[in-house]
Amino acid sequence: MEAILQAVLSGLALGGVYALVALGFNITNNTTKTLNFGQGEFLVAGAFIGVTLVLVLSGKGHTGVLQPEDVTIVKYLTGLAAILVVLGILGVFLYYTAVRPFVGAAGLAWVMSTIGFGIIIQNTALGIWGPAPLAIPSPLGNEVIRVAGAGILPQEILIFVVSIVVMVALDLVLRKTKIGKAVRAVAHNKNAAALMGINVPAIVILAFVVSSCLAGLGGLLIAPVTTASVFMGLVLALKAFSAAIIGGLDNPRGCILGGFMLGLIESLIGLWHAELREISIFVLIIIVLVFKPEGLLGRKIVEKV
Amino acid sequence: MSRNAHLYAFPAVAVLLLGLPFAVSNEFYLKVMFLAGVYYVAAAGFNVLVGYAGQKSLGHAGLYAAGAYTAALLTAKLGWNPWVAFFAAGVVAGVFGIVIALPSLRVKGPSLAMVTIGFGIVIEKIATEWSDVFGGQAGIHSVLPLRLGAEPFAMRDWVLFVFLLGLITHLLMRSLLSGKYGRAFLAVHTAEVAAESVGVSVYRFKVIAFIVSAVTCGLAGALVAQQNQYINSDFITFGLSIFFLLVVLFGGGGSIYGPLLGAIVLTMVDAFLARWPHLQHFVYGALLLFALYAMPDGLAGALRGIGRKIFPRLHERPPVPTAVAEWQLQRSELLHKEAPLLEAKGLYKAYGGVVPTNDVSIAIRTGHVHSLIGPNGAGKTTLLNILSGIVPPDRGTIVFNGADITELVSNQICRLGIGRTFQNLKLFADMTVLDNVLLGQHPHMDVGFWPCMLGLRSASRQEREAREEALRILDFLGLLDKANEIAGSLPYGLQRRLEMARALATHPKLLLLDEPAAGLNPQETHELIGVIARVRDKGITVLLIEHHMDLVMAISDHVIVLDYGAKIAEGAPAQVQANPKVIAAYLGEESEEPAAPAVQPRPAVA
Numbered sequence: 001m002e003a004i005l006q007a008v009l010s011g012l013a014l015g016g017v018y019a020l021v022a023l024g025f026n027i028t029n030n031t032t033k034t035l036n037f038g039q040g041e042f043l044v045a046g047a048f049i050g051v052t053l054v055l056v057l058s059g060k061g062h063t064g065v066l067q068p069e070d071v072t073i074v075k076y077l078t079g080l081a082a083i084l085v086v087l088g089i090l091g092v093f094l095y096y097t098a099v100r101p102f103v104g105a106a107g108l109a110w111v112m113s114t115i116g117f118g119i120i121i122q123n124t125a126l127g128i129w130g131p132a133p134l135a136i137p138s139p140l141g142n143e144v145i146r147v148a149g150a151g152i153l154p155q156e157i158l159i160f161v162v163s164i165v166v167m168v169a170l171d172l173v174l175r176k177t178k179i180g181k182a183v184r185a186v187a188h189n190k191n192a193a194a195l196m197g198i199n200v201p202a203i204v205i206l207a208f209v210v211s212s213c214l215a216g217l218g219g220l221l222i223a224p225v226t227t228a229s230v231f232m233g234l235v236l237a238l239k240a241f242s243a244a245i246i247g248g249l250d251n252p253r254g255c256i257l258g259g260f261m262l263g264l265i266e267s268l269i270g271l272w273h274a275e276l277r278e279i280s281i282f283v284l285i286i287i288v289l290v291f292k293p294e295g296l297l298g299r300k301i302v303e304k305v
Numbered sequence: 306m307s308r309n310a311h312l313y314a315f316p317a318v319a320v321l322l323l324g325l326p327f328a329v330s331n332e333f334y335l336k337v338m339f340l341a342g343v344y345y346v347a348a349a350g351f352n353v354l355v356g357y358a359g360q361k362s363l364g365h366a367g368l369y370a371a372g373a374y375t376a377a378l379l380t381a382k383l384g385w386n387p388w389v390a391f392f393a394a395g396v397v398a399g400v401f402g403i404v405i406a407l408p409s410l411r412v413k414g415p416s417l418a419m420v421t422i423g424f425g426i427v428i429e430k431i432a433t434e435w436s437d438v439f440g441g442q443a444g445i446h447s448v449l450p451l452r453l454g455a456e457p458f459a460m461r462d463w464v465l466f467v468f469l470l471g472l473i474t475h476l477l478m479r480s481l482l483s484g485k486y487g488r489a490f491l492a493v494h495t496a497e498v499a500a501e502s503v504g505v506s507v508y509r510f511k512v513i514a515f516i517v518s519a520v521t522c523g524l525a526g527a528l529v530a531q532q533n534q535y536i537n538s539d540f541i542t543f544g545l546s547i548f549f550l551l552v553v554l555f556g557g558g559g560s561i562y563g564p565l566l567g568a569i570v571l572t573m574v575d576a577f578l579a580r581w582p583h584l585q586h587f588v589y590g591a592l593l594l595f596a597l598y599a600m601p602d603g604l605a606g607a608l609r610g611i612g613r614k615i616f617p618r619l620h621e622r623p624p625v626p627t628a629v630a631e632w633q634l635q636r637s638e639l640l641h642k643e644a645p646l647l648e649a650k651g652l653y654k655a656y657g658g659v660v661p662t663n664d665v666s667i668a669i670r671t672g673h674v675h676s677l678i679g680p681n682g683a684g685k686t687t688l689l690n691i692l693s694g695i696v697p698p699d700r701g702t703i704v705f706n707g708a709d710i711t712e713l714v715s716n717q718i719c720r721l722g723i724g725r726t727f728q729n730l731k732l733f734a735d736m737t738v739l740d741n742v743l744l745g746q747h748p749h750m751d752v753g754f755w756p757c758m759l760g761l762r763s764a765s766r767q768e769r770e771a772r773e774e775a776l777r778i779l780d781f782l783g784l785l786d787k788a789n790e791i792a793g794s795l796p797y798g799l800q801r802r803l804e805m806a807r808a809l810a811t812h813p814k815l816l817l818l819d820e821p822a823a824g825l826n827p828q829e830t831h832e833l834i835g836v837i838a839r840v841r842d843k844g845i846t847v848l849l850i851e852h853h854m855d856l857v858m859a860i861s862d863h864v865i866v867l868d869y870g871a872k873i874a875e876g877a878p879a880q881v882q883a884n885p886k887v888i889a890a891y892l893g894e895e896s897e898e899p900a901a902p903a904v905q906p907r908p909a910v911a
Contacts, residue, residue, distance in 0.1 A: 035415065080823075101598055109416060109597045110360050112554060115547060116593025123587040234543060238422060245419045275434040282423035284410045289420055293412045 006150035007267045013156035016163030020218045021240030022209035022255035023167060026188020028180035029249050031207040032185035033109045034099050039215050040233025042087060045121055046216025047127055049086055049135045050079035063129060068137040076139040083216040091212030092208020095205055125230050138224040164230045167256050242285045248298025319472050326464040335460040338677055341572035342467030343525045345777025348552040348564030349474045356558025357487060358514035359494030363418050364425030365522050366545035368431055372398040372523025374439060374882030380449035383570025387449040389900040391527050398523020399516050410508060425546050431536040448530050462786035463532050478762030479561050482769050483751045490514060492733055492744050498695060499731035501715035503811055504748030521650035555596045557603025560843060566604040625788040632777035645845050646671045646815055652691055652701035663870035669815060674837060676848045678856045679867035680890055685850045686728055690816050693725045694718040706814060720748045726804040728820045734793030738803055741792050742775040743809025775810060782806045796828040818849035822856055834859050
């Protein structure tokens with residue numbers, strides 16, 4: 001029983017990261033019908049930039065070893081600020097080099113170009129940091145908190161809380177503000193939005209900036225739990241993508257639901273057979289897509305003849 | 306490349322290729338050649354899926370793994386003959402191809418990418434985690450290599466064998482893709498609905514494309530496992546799936562020579578950069594990003610563009626005859642005049658609260674021209690979609706020529722003899738006019754997969770006959786001189802007429818025309834009346850949707866009027882014209898308060 005509660009708690013934390021990245025997929029998908037297949041590498045970039053900034057602020061080299069007392073909340077937040085700036089710029093760069101030239105082109109060229117962009121980022125990261133993983137202690141310490149017998153790390157609580165806050169904030173922005181209305185208008189119909197005086201290119205760039213920042217945030221949040229590795233991005237992003245597809249790529253709330261579901265399933269299956277985690281998740285995705293191709297909360301697209 | 310050029314070039318290239326390994330003794334160079342051959346074989350089949358059928362798979366490393374592990378397990382654990390194991394690898398991979406095809410058929414775009422990625426990862430993880438069977442990271446040792454007699458293949462033999470396999474693959478793919486299969490794959494790629502409407506089963510052709518690609522990727526996997534005499538889970542990565550896709554797209558998807566160029570260039574880049582592994586991946590990333598940018602049709606497309614400028618003669622299509630015999634429907638296809646050709650009873654279709662087809666019953670009489678009219682939103686196109694099988698009705702029955710077709714899908718209905726055109730044109734825009742009409746012939750070309758792939762005479766004879774008939778149909782509609790032009794480049798009016806030609810090529814007993822005069826100028830509309838009359842005189846029954854009332858009144862024997870999904874009137878044109886309900890539907894009733902919501906932009910009912 002305790003073990004199950006434990007799995008649920010860490011599943012929710014993991015799911016929070018999936019949901020954040022999935023939400024990023026949703027935002028660009030709704031505005032441009034494309035998404036960044038190299039998002040995992042953006043997540044890696046987020047993690048490494050965050051860790052490096054904390055290292056530098058602690059007066060160490062960029063591949064140094066951090067002690068728990070080095071990581072204060074202020075340094076962690078400074079790292080976050082740096083991530084948002086750098087990833088935001090990367091997002092703009094991605095849009096101009098890998099997305100815009102291929103939007104609307106036949107044959108999903110943007111899938112390949114964003115994968116290519118990701119590979120370049122990954123190898124740049126390899127060049128800077130090398131293949132060894134970087135560990136960063138949590139700014140909240142490593143003392144396990146007991147909840148009804150199950151242990152949970154403060155960082156896991158942080159991940160869960162931050163992801164919920166970010167998602168609620170985004171949801172409010174999308175629904176209540178003028179800019180959110182503009183984003184939704186672009187998602188529905190670009191031409192009509194442009195005719196209503198909405199600056200469509202600016203909204204689209206904003207979408208890529210937000211999407212990249214969400215991935216970076218996810219990287220920073222998960223780094224203390226799993227240690228940051230240059231190679232961790234692919235699988236994380238694929239799971240986040242699965243989450244988005246399962247929940248419904250065009251529905252932000254569906255993406256969030258999918259993220260938490262996936263986190264829970266993964267962690268519960270891990271309890272039973274750790275080595276079956278990934279296999280069962282991807283089998284599940286295939287099954288869900290066969291029976292509900294538009295995802296759980298997605299809209300069915302009817303082709304007009 | 307034209308037929309003759311290929312006839313001369315192929316033997317020359319074959320001799321050159323098979324001689325090449327003898328000119329080289331360096332093991333490293335031989336290995337590079339071997340790998341180029343392996344990647345070519347894999348990519349040649351993968352091209353059918355990616356380049357022709359347009360299904361971007363990101364999980365083909367899984368099929369490569371299926372082949373590699375089959376060969377490894379059969380030889381190392383069960384001691385099978387390596388040759389038998391090699392071919393068994395192709396078969397097993399083909400079966401896996403079906404396994405991945407079935408879920409892939411239900412999804413498109415990013416979801417398809419996800420399904421294939423998921424498949425690849427599941428295979429990768431099974432190979433890694435199920436170490437009792439697959440050896441995991443430690444892998445499977447002592448995989449038996451292919452051998453001649455008792456002598457296992459040396460490096461040079463491997464290269465020779467792979468080159469030979471590549472040459473055979475090239476010939477097979479070339480004959481498969483140059484005829485009806487190539488056209489059908491491309492049709493599935495460009496417009497699924499239109500492909501179905503000319504009798505191409507999208508389902509069937511996607512599955513075939515998956516199987517072909519699976520077999521070649523599986524054989525490639527077996528080659529690598531047997532040459533290395535070893536396989537482990539590190540061979541099977543997401544990166545390999547991407548690499549396969551890169552070979553096809555960088556080389557040029559949808560071109561026979563694309564995978565060849567891609568395999569050669571990328572294997573050489575690979576070998577050249579092997580000393581700097583970081584740089585190697587960096588270059589892949591850059592290639593993915595910028596090759597697509599600079600060469601959207603890949604290397605083959607870029608070279609073709611250059612070639613066309615330097616040697617324009619080499620790329621000319623075979624000339625079109627200036628005169629052909631008149632097009633005739635075959636006798637057996639003519640029907641009795643008296644019996645109703647199609648009877649629909651109680652058709653009902655609702656989308657939520659909107660009911661575009663509300664309990665509609667119609668009868669179509671053989672040899673007559675019927676018109677379906679009604680204000681915008683009356684449900685005319687939906688009715689046509691139901692009759693042609695694109696939209697299944699919620700209730701009701703349709704009997705066509707004595708057979709119940711209510712449950713049938715579009716391509717089956719086409720095969721029974723209902724052809725159609727679309728309101729929003731759905732041509733295969735990148736193909737030539739002639740190829741569009743040839744696709745219409747698809748349901749009558751009954752030569753199977755193997756004769757087409759092996760390039761047997763029966764396949765080429767049928768191709769020739771189909772071409773002759775297609776030219777006659779084009780002549781019948783006055784499009785003969787446009788046969789070699791690209792369909793999408795025709796003026797709008799001719800595109801409409803080409804769609805009709807394509808529908809006629811399916812040998813319809815009943816032809817459904819959805820607004821054939823939309824966007825035509827008065828002159829073209831007038832010509833269209835003559836065309837429809839000639840189609841009718843060939844014994845083809847016509848049902849058309851039209852807003853041009855002068856056209857409707859001039860050509861129709863029978864007019865059916867829909868409003869808000871329900872049939873409100875039918876009869877001879879003059880009768881319908883005078884019907885008060887029809888006038889009310891178009892112009893609104895005087896006694897009722899607000900005017901009817903959907904007034905025609907051009908209320909031509911006099």
